Amino acid sequence: MIDNIPLDPAELSDAWDLLSPEERLAGFRMLPPEKAEEFFFDLSADDQAELILSLAPGERRIWMRLLEPDDAADVVQAADEEDRATLLGLLDEATRREVTALLAYEEDEAGGLMSSRFARLRPDITVDEAISYLRRQALGKIEVETLYYIYVLDNAQRLLGILSLRELFGAPGNRLVRDVMNTDFVAVPEDMDQEAVARLFAEYDVVALPVINDEGRMVGIVTVDDIVDVVQEETTEDIQKYGGMEALEEPYLRIGFIDLMRKRAPWLSILFIGEMFTTFAMSRFEGKIEEAAFLASFVPLIISSGGNSGSQASTLVVRALTLDEIKLRDWWRVVRREFFAGALLGSILGALGILRVAVWQLISPIDYNGALAAGLGTAGMSATVFVSLLGVVLFGTIAGSTLPLLLRKLNFDPASASAPFVATLVDVMGVLIYFAAATALIL
């Protein structure tokens, strides 16, 4: 079973997604021992759970015990309901208690992200004593998530102050910790949502934040590396919503086909139903189309221009809202700006549209006058195209910029004002604007 030809970890990583659980285990066993540990740490919690459970019972304990409590909690969470007790049973008593406590938190709140292994000091020792104490702890292999910040707690585990190790180093050795610590610090409640925690990290530019429970005791720290993952996850969700579907929650190649369809089909169907209004709108003008079939040829060109300009505007506004570059109270500045942008962009496309009508007339003349009762020919068609493009692009930019603001105002996610959603809205309006212009100007 155990083959002694060592396997390159990079090769195994590359093939991982294509392998069955048995093949994964076989590959893992073929790794050189010194590489296996690193490989194991790089796996996702799902894969770690699967791998541990596929090992012989005797071997499981070693791997499970390699994990830090917060990572062990993720592995337990990733396993199926019936395997969780097995995995918890592999841990030593103290860690099991820690992991069980962590499991009580929601995955997406501060408590679910935190580690309970942080460096702590009492306030009434000197700086020199504090440094020796931390060194003794480190020598004794007492694991902490980071030594970057040290937390000063009283006997009731209440957080009194924070010291960076740099500050501790820079303080005279005979001063008390109490006198050199910073008492003006930011802490997060254990049930704070992870997005709010991420915003605090960005705002205060720190590498770790302390977590406080509702009795005021410090229970752990959240470190910046967990937050980087959170930000990436949230960005992916935003982008997927923005592409006109529900957020996937799993990597594209990992998610099951049925789940993938569940995320995509409903939105696509809703957009389809919304788009049906274009058929109603157009069928109202069927008489005009019968009279002048060339009118229909311009419909996709006109409506898609509205969709594209709306997509630009909503992309800009959604992203700027996410980054807090725009606040709700800026709405008037945004709308005013997009009004002028729409007017200018619409005029540019309108000019291109006139060019299209004129050039086409030279190549393959349309007998506008023959087709129309009292038509104005090329001039009328040019005017219709220009006016419609101006109107549609203006509507697109204004809809694209106000919708995300409106959604934020109503406490919905602005990213739901997706490019396809805005385009659908604009399409219906585009048909109406175009045929109204045509009726007024040529028919």
Place this chain on the structure above:
Amino acid sequence: MIDNIPLDPAELSDAWDLLSPEERLAGFRMLPPEKAEEFFFDLSADDQAELILSLAPGERRIWMRLLEPDDAADVVQAADEEDRATLLGLLDEATRREVTALLAYEEDEAGGLMSSRFARLRPDITVDEAISYLRRQALGKIEVETLYYIYVLDNAQRLLGILSLRELFGAPGNRLVRDVMNTDFVAVPEDMDQEAVARLFAEYDVVALPVINDEGRMVGIVTVDDIVDVVQEETTEDIQKYGGMEALEEPYLRIGFIDLMRKRAPWLSILFIGEMFTTFAMSRFEGKIEEAAFLASFVPLIISSGGNSGSQASTLVVRALTLDEIKLRDWWRVVRREFFAGALLGSILGALGILRVAVWQLISPIDYNGALAAGLGTAGMSATVFVSLLGVVLFGTIAGSTLPLLLRKLNFDPASASAPFVATLVDVMGVLIYFAAATALIL
């Protein structure tokens, strides 16, 4: 001029974008002294440059000298050409030399991100000596960007090894630094692109990376907080490209109107020109439309469904490529998956389309047979709508998923396969598929 009513820094931040340079200066002077420094550090490099230059010459020096060399370099870079010498002149000689060296780097390469203030040790001292040395440095206020990692250099400034402070703390006091340092480390060349640096941070999960020049000397460190900004910047660029425009490079409300138009108008015009092919395609079928005007009513519905499904597929694939969840060699798995997705989603929309035709026929009957020479009536129209939707959605998902892969293969940015770009491509094809189906099935 100097008013003594203290101003709340948060209020000034909120109003900042709306204030003139004079008002900003006046507001800044009204901050309580202990808050002014923090406020200053939180400003962008652009704002810091503007503020320093608006101060009286005698005051400028204090603020400029508060900045770390890498931040000072950003401020100099943010100023206009003619003000740069003034700003550099405010620094002390040593810092000026450091800043000038940093200015030689491109903004988006490792050298442009790095700080030259890192903690360093010689290899042949003991752990105890190293800790005392670092403490003496810290006590003497020798500033370093981070004490998280300590770099062991030889006399020629070549990097021999890296020690985390935690490891230094955990090592027996009488061992030599040389014997406890890690010699298996990752370093980045000074001209490495910032995106590549960001990927190394993600891959190795570190808080700082050393930067090495082409003579092999260590010249600085890049820290994770700079990288968080880089990742956010790059994501914003991706999202903006994905919305069908060029990346803005500045926040939405900051960028000048002319620049904003320069980023948006070219893409919108290119998409418009691409979309013109739909008019050519539709004008080929003008005869059919004259015969059966109701056909035109379904055009926006059919083509937008292709655009929406293409937008879903390309969003998923672009994001997965960015996160390295999909590699180029996975192309066949992606395309196969999207083929089945397109077939299923197309069938769902097709079924909804048939429903639309049938229900509409009950409400407001179209005399298909009267309109057509040898038509099949509602059945023919239903079949046309179903077949076109299936074809268009299938084409949309396959185009949306392969285009980003193709762009990556050709070394272009996959995000250029934007939702509007894919939609334009699919629109032209949609018109052709729809009229081909109509011709075959009912006309």
